[in-house]
Amino acid sequence: MRQLIIRAMATGTVATLALGACSSGSSDGSAKGRTPYIGVILPDTTSSARWETQDHPALEAAFKAKGVKYDIQNAQGDKAQFQAIADHMLKEGVNVLMIVDLDAASGIAVLTKAKQEGVATIDYDRLTLGGHADYYVSFDNVDVGELQGQGLVQCLQGQTKPIVAEVNGSPTDNNATLFAQGYDSVLGQLYNNGTFVKGPNQSTDNWDNATAGKNFTKMLAQTPNIGGVLVANDGMAQAVIAVLKQHHLNGKVPVTGQDATVPGLQSVLDGDQCMTVFKDSVKEAQAGADLAVNLAKGQTASAANAMVADTVTGKLVQSVELTPEAIVKSNVQDVIAAGAVTKAEVCTAQFAAACAANGIK
Structure with missing residues (x-):
């Protein structure tokens, strides 16, 4: 419920x-x-x-x-x-x-x-x-999950029956349960009507990023044609992206996140992460x-x-x-304007061009 x-x-x-x-x-x-x-x-x-x-x-x-x-x-x-x-x-x-x-x-x-x-x-x-x-x-943590689910749907537009993997948060954290309720309410409809295919799904003890990476490595080995990954936060998303990079799949397989951290925002800007959620x-x-x-x-x-x-x-x-806010390339500026992170932190030399292209001031 x-x-x-x-x-x-x-x-x-x-x-x-x-x-x-x-x-x-x-x-x-x-x-x-x-x-x-x-x-x-x-x-x-x-x-x-x-x-x-x-x-x-x-x-x-x-x-x-x-x-x-x-x-x-x-x-x-x-x-x-x-x-x-x-x-x-x-x-x-x-x-x-x-x-x-x-x-x-x-x-x-x-x-x-x-x-x-x-x-x-x-x-x-x-x-x-x-x-x-x-x-x-x-x-509203169910809303956070809904934004993640909706974001992944947008990122997967054009793909035919993509297999979606889910890297969930800690099973002992009530927030992780609520996030999952939110994104599963969005994705579940698409699994049921055949638009998406439900892939591997695993919780991550203590939100541990290294554990998330190990779990996703196993997921990808078992299901190498994963089309998108619903990841519950930015830290674990970084671990998932690292695995995708090893297989030259970063930027090709959409990955979600949450928390609008500096690494998460940078990954959004360079296309390795399709969205995050700003709280x-x-x-x-x-x-x-x-x-x-x-x-x-x-x-x-x-x-x-x-x-x-x-x-x-x-x-x-x-x-x-x-109220949470979904963040994609075009509104990373919202997080900087709110004072959660600075332009200097996000727009390092590697990301300067992407920052300029997306109107970051």
């Missing part, structure tokens, strides 16, 4: 919050009588470059602009480290904890302990199923920071635009959901 989303009748701006009597510019009325102090735990630096190159600086800038104390750390994919960071933050006195879980079990353990200590909790980007977070800030980390970070700061100041705060169902508990979680 598709993730249940109930949108508020009056959506307003993305970060609109219903506030109590305390002014958002005041440090009075802080939660439990403490000065606002917000802890953020990011997951890793290997599954996607975005966590440190986009989300970390965007969150830091948002907290600095609000003049609140904060601590942002990265668990580097280590569940024991994830727990240790949380324990340290709780000991240090954070009154709001915002996390991107590594899996449901590690997320639940941290969220449960925070709640036991009276600390408000926010799931950032990934909903921890069964975790009972107070709030959730993310993008504006500045907007996501701002929405998360706005919510966290209001909670840390002891204000009543509720996300304005959606209620998302935790499919394990059945609970509806108050949420801020943002």
Whole structure:
């Protein structure tokens, strides 16, 4: 079933919050009588470059602009480290904890302990199923998958019954499940009517790029006439493209991605990757920071635009959901204009001509 989303009748701006009597510019009325102090735990630096190159600086800038104390750390994919960071933050006195879980079990353990200590909790980007977070800030992740599926369909126009391989995200990440729901809703119709042929399909433990590359090598050996590859994010797409290059198939076999990372955008520009999905980390970070700061100041705060169902508990979680954007060659400029990456990072000497040809300023 598709993730249940109930949108508020009056959506307003993305970060609109219903506030109590305390002014958002005041440090009075802080939660439990403490000065606002917000802890953020990011997951890793290997599954996607975005966590440190986009989300970390965007969150830091948002907290600095609000003049609140904060601590942002990265668990580097280590569940024991994830727990240790949380324990340290709780000991240090954070009154709001915002996390991107590594899996449901590690997320639940941290969220449960925070709640036991009276600390408000926010799931950032990934909903921890069964975790009972107070709030959730993310993008509509089924929509992300739909954009990937629609993008691959566009890239495969003109091919007759192409075989489509799917390189999915981690089976322990709820987002990966939602992305797959989205792109399978698009591709499934084409499999059923014979327009596309469903090829090999495999999940990738921990979003590990090297594992994705090994899995795709096996897929290509077993099915050498793969026509297109639905890859769930840019990091794994780079691994798939590397395999295609070994067989001189890069640029000939369309590959999707997600996260609009610098390597992903460069691959889009040179034609090795047909599209990516941009989830504006500045907007996501701002929405998360706005919510966290209001909670840390002891204000009543509720996300304005959606209620998302935790499919394990059945609970509806108050949420801020943002809108993703499909990125192809012609609109790579959108990602640069948003400040997620710079022209200097994307338009290195190798890609300068492609940048100029696609109007990148």
